[in-house]
Amino acid sequence: MARATNIIVVPGKRPGKRLMRSRVFGAGIGQSKKETNVELNLVSMIDVFVLLVIFLIQQFSADGDLLFMTDRIKMPEAANYEQLQRAPVVQISMDDIALEGMLVATTSEIDAQELWNIPKLEEILRDQKKAFETLNAAREEFKGDINIQADINVPFKVLKKVMYSANQAGYFNINFAVIGGGGGSEASNEAEG
Amino acid sequence: MALNRGAKKKVDVNIELVPFIDMLAMMITFLMMTAVWTELGRIQVSQAPTGPSESSTPPKPTLQLNLTVTERSYLLQVGGEMKEIPKAADGSFDTAKLVEELKAVKKDYPDHRSITIAAEDGILYQHLVLTVDKCIEAGLPDVSVTAALG
Numbered sequence: 001m002a003r004a005t006n007i008i009v010v011p012g013k014r015p016g017k018r019l020m021r022s023r024v025f026g027a028g029i030g031q032s033k034k035e036t037n038v039e040l041n042l043v044s045m046i047d048v049f050v051l052l053v054i055f056l057i058q059q060f061s062a063d064g065d066l067l068f069m070t071d072r073i074k075m076p077e078a079a080n081y082e083q084l085q086r087a088p089v090v091q092i093s094m095d096d097i098a099l100e101g102m103l104v105a106t107t108s109e110i111d112a113q114e115l116w117n118i119p120k121l122e123e124i125l126r127d128q129k130k131a132f133e134t135l136n137a138a139r140e141e142f143k144g145d146i147n148i149q150a151d152i153n154v155p156f157k158v159l160k161k162v163m164y165s166a167n168q169a170g171y172f173n174i175n176f177a178v179i180g181g182g183g184g185s186e187a188s189n190e191a192e193g
Numbered sequence: 194m195a196l197n198r199g200a201k202k203k204v205d206v207n208i209e210l211v212p213f214i215d216m217l218a219m220m221i222t223f224l225m226m227t228a229v230w231t232e233l234g235r236i237q238v239s240q241a242p243t244g245p246s247e248s249s250t251p252p253k254p255t256l257q258l259n260l261t262v263t264e265r266s267y268l269l270q271v272g273g274e275m276k277e278i279p280k281a282a283d284g285s286f287d288t289a290k291l292v293e294e295l296k297a298v299k300k301d302y303p304d305h306r307s308i309t310i311a312a313e314d315g316i317l318y319q320h321l322v323l324t325v326d327k328c329i330e331a332g333l334p335d336v337s338v339t340a341a342l343g
Contacts, residue, residue, distance in 0.1 A: 042210060049217035056224035067233060076319040080329040081234030092318075147235065152319035156262075156312040159321070163338065167240050174338070175235035176322055 066147070067177055068101050073151045078178040085145065087175065088128055090121070090162055092150035097162065099124055111158050118165045125169035146171040236325050238310075238338045256305050258298065258333070260291075262312040262324055267291050271298050286320060288327045295331035307335035 014020075066084050072093040091098045097105045097118065104121045125146075133142055146166050150159060163174055261268040267278040267286065276294060281287045299305065308328050312321055325336050 042214075046210075046214065046217070049214065049221065053217060053220050053224065056221065056228060059228050059230075060224060075233075076322040078234065078236055078322055078326040080326050081236055084233050084235045150318045152317065154318040155314060156316040156318070156321060157314035159318055160312075160314075163240055172240055173237060174240055175237050176318075176325070178234050178236055178322060178326075180232035180234040 067149050073149060074153075075149065075177060075179050076152045077181050078176075079181070081178050081180050084147070084175075084177065087145035087147045088125065088171070089147045089149055089177075090166070092148065092154050092158060092162060094151055094153060097121065097158075107154070107158055110161055111155070116161055116164045117168055118161055121162065122165040122169045125166060125171060129170050142170070144170055144172045145175060146173065147175045147177050149177040236322060236329070236336075238325060238336045240338060256298075256302050258305065258308045260308055260310045260324065260328070262286075262310065262316050262320060264313055264315055267324070269294055286323065288323060291324070292327050292331045295328060295333060299332045306333055307337065308333045309337045309339055311339050 066086055067089055068091060070091070070093070072095065073091060089100055090104075091101070092107065094107060096103055096107055097110060099121060102124075104124070105118055110118060129142060129144075136142075148159070148162065166172075166174060257270065257272055259270040261270070266280060269276045269278060269291070278287050278290045278294065295308075310321070310324060310328070312324075321338070325338070328336050
């Protein structure tokens with residue numbers, strides 16, 4: 001029976017039986033079968049998991065949901081900023097202008113036009129203001145807040161038209177959405193280069 | 194059929210480790226997926242209404258403090274005096290000098306909090322934000338951006 005178990009052998013060079021029994025030459029040949037199954041230390045693993053969960057919960061922030069993050073809009077950095085609050089978001093990328101994710105106009109079109117306002121944007125903002133005032137007439141006063149999430153390379157010519165339209169629609173408090181942290185000087189040099 | 198009234202209940206409870214580890218793993222996955230690594234904020238700027246509005250009239254400023262961002266320099270108007278802060282040698286706006294000038298103004302008028310910023314059409318959004326950021330840093334938090342220039 002013992003022979004039957006040894007029918008299948010691992011191919012490769014192996015010394016003779018006598019040499020394997022030798023203390024000098026057979027030291028690392030016959031007895032090299034290390035234990036491959038390692039017992040996982042559950043206590044340490046659970047400790048690590050719990051710490052990870054606590055860290056991630058601390059990092060959790062709902063502010064990201066207030067803006068529609070997209071790779072087409074690279075936001076500027078600022079050091080002196082306040083916490084972002086819920087307000088209509090106007091996104092200005094190098095390609096288009098959108099309000100709450102809804103396309104309003106193309107940036108090139110707005111850049112080229114002589115008019116100061118963006119009629120569609122103004123109209124939607126007016127509707128939103130009216131809806132807010134109707135729904136919250138007794139509870140809350142309309143503050144006229146609006147968030148502008150623009151790409152760092154958008155020219156002021158486009159931005160001022162968006163601001164003017166917001167102004168015309170009754171949104172006077174304009175908030176530039178920024179990424180908190182640096183002073184912006186590095187980003188500034190990067191864009192110029 | 195003998196009633197086992199005297200039997201003591203076991204008070205030790207074994208926590209099922211496998212569901213616990215599963216739950217932790219799922220929580221980690223969920224939190225990693227929804228994690229926001231960038232801190233978002235806002236810089237509030239006001240804009241003077243261009244048309245007639247129902248809102249009350251803004252308070253009259255004690256000092257006329259205007260800053261114009263042009264392609265070549267900053268133009269700082271303090272009352273009737275105009276100062277030009279040209280770009281630095283590397284082509285970037287000299288924000289350090291701007292902050293210095295604004296702090297000097299703030300020293301003379303400690304109660305003054307407002308500044309009006311105007312920019313040329315070609316000025317990039319990031320430069321505008323940088324300028325607003327520096328004005329706030331210098332102690333002028335009530336920043337108005339006007340589109341009057343250009």
